[in-house]
Amino acid sequence: AMMLASLELAEGTSDFNYQETCLNLSGLYIQMKKYEQARILSQKLVADPTFDAPWRALTNRGWAEFQMARYADARKSFGEALEFFPAYWPAHLNLGILEQKEGHTLAAIQSFERALATERMSYDAAAEANYRMAEIYVSLGKRNEAIRHFRVAFERSPNGEWGEQSKSYLDLL
Secondary structure, X not given: OHHHHHHHHOOOOOOHHHHHHHHHHHHHHHHOOOHHHHHHHHHHHHHOOOOOOHHHHHHHHHHHHHHOOOHHHHHHHHHHHXXXXXXXXXXXXXXXXXXXXXXXHHHHHHXXXXXXHOOOOOHHHHHHHHHHHHHHHHHOOOHHHHHXXXXXXXXXXXXXXXXXXXXXXXXXX
């Protein structure tokens, strides 16, 4: 409710606070699984020539599209985000998740590696990328590569979701 009130109080759609609130609200809608609302709000920012970080809105739009199983649209959104900002790790991570979902294992690994190469990821995000790569390596029968990535995921975030899942896998392997 506070974010919606903030939008109403903004001086205009090109106001920085309005744009940041729209971006944050689109992220909140994603967390609430209101993907169409997130997509619409993100699209408003993408279409706004005064918004100075369209890659952020494109990545939110892409994730909403991914969650709605609109994979071609999501791929396009992530690709556009990376055209604006080639080192934007959230777009690389999300594209990797999309590639993994569609069974494109090499492309998924490449996207996860590009995300990690930015060296800007949080520990939890880096753990997720490593965990997802390890899953792929398990499916390919590459045990040593899988173990290596599960270990990195656990080391990066031992108490986080991806670290704990990695520890469970390591105990099995």
